[in-house]
Amino acid sequence: MQFGERVRVLRVQQAMTQQDLADCMGVSVSYISKVENGKLHFGDYPSEKFIHKLASEMKADEDELLLLADKVPASMRRRIRQRPDLFRRIARMDKQALDALEASIVKG
Amino acid sequence: MQFGERVRVLRVQQAMTQQDLADCMGVSVSYISKVENGKLHFGDYPSEKFIHKLASEMKADEDELLLLADKVPASMRRRIRQRPDLFRRIARMDKQALDALEASIVKG
DNA sequence: ATGCTACCTGAACTTTTAGGTCAATATGCG
DNA sequence: CGCATATTGACCTAAAAGTTCAGGTAGCAT
Numbered sequence: 587m588q589f590g591e592r593v594r595v596l597r598v599q600q601a602m603t604q605q606d607l608a609d610c611m612g613v614s615v616s617y618i619s620k621v622e623n624g625k626l627h628f629g630d631y632p633s634e635k636f637i638h639k640l641a642s643e644m645k646a647d648e649d650e651l652l653l654l655a656d657k658v659p660a661s662m663r664r665r666i667r668q669r670p671d672l673f674r675r676i677a678r679m680d681k682q683a684l685d686a687l688e689a690s691i692v693k694g
Numbered sequence: 695m696q697f698g699e700r701v702r703v704l705r706v707q708q709a710m711t712q713q714d715l716a717d718c719m720g721v722s723v724s725y726i727s728k729v730e731n732g733k734l735h736f737g738d739y740p741s742e743k744f745i746h747k748l749a750s751e752m753k754a755d756e757d758e759l760l761l762l763a764d765k766v767p768a769s770m771r772r773r774i775r776q777r778p779d780l781f782r783r784i785a786r787m788d789k790q791a792l793d794a795l796e797a798s799i800v801k802g
Numbered sequence: 803a804t805g806c807t808a809c810c811t812g813a814a815c816t817t818t819t820a821g822g823t824c825a826a827t828a829t830g831c832g
Numbered sequence: 833c834g835c836a837t838a839t840t841g842a843c844c845t846a847a848a849a850g851t852t853c854a855g856g857t858a859g860c861a862t
Contacts (some may be wrong), residue, residue, distance in 0.1 A: 615853080619809060
């Protein structure tokens with residue numbers, strides 16, 4: 587799932603037009619279009635500020651949106667900062683190990 | 695340990711003056727001073743680019759510096775992006791659970 | 803067909819803000 | 833003192849974030 591897709595799904599779910607969303611976000615329609623289609627001219631995603639407001643306007647999960655936009659939520663950054671070694675270890679694991687880890691966590 | 699402190703320690707260890715460091719980093723002395731004292735006008739830390747170069751010039755651990763600067767290293771971001779749910783779960787654990795997790799990982 | 807409404811897109815433009823510089827000022831010290 | 837080193841605040845500037853505008857598509861009701 588891409589960031590833009592997700593925005594569109596949220597918007598459509600709430601039966602809003604791009605214009606509606608643009609209005610409540612205080613940005614231009616063409617910007618919304620570009621966001622949804624991933625056409626922001628330097629490749630990436632909108633600003634964190636935009637995402638923050640978006641989440642609040644759409645009552646969506648901000649962290650999920652941030653992650654889709656390849657940004658690390660502040661809450662997670664805090665944790666990483668508290669335990670850098672743990673997170674570094676985990677980040678260096680291979681797929682198998684991560685699967686195993688996830689399984690063991692999920693089952694508790 | 696703060697980011698700026700760490701920079702100062704590294705610099706002093708290598709018997710460099712702020713001017714030396716500024717020169718080899720290609721920035722002004724005053725900027726170095728602000729970095730070390732955490733006085734960067736806009737509150738936070740220098741850019742990732744700066745940190746990257748700093749690590750290489752000082753032969754220091756880039757990830758450590760990034761983490762001190764509240765930035766998530768690209769390698770870790772990639773992992774997080776691949777497994778957002780796993781990392782969210784872990785980030786939401788309390789201290790005890792994290793301790794347990796770390797222990798189980800370390801011992802294998 | 804015409805005329806809506808909604809949406810897409812690229813290029814060029816403006817605004818805001820992150821990332822610095824510069825010049826003056828302190829501080830330590832032989 | 834006199835020099836090297838370090839600190840600060842006011843300013844500057846490049847790049848990010850977003851706008852505007854012009855033109856184009858597609859569907860659908862009249």
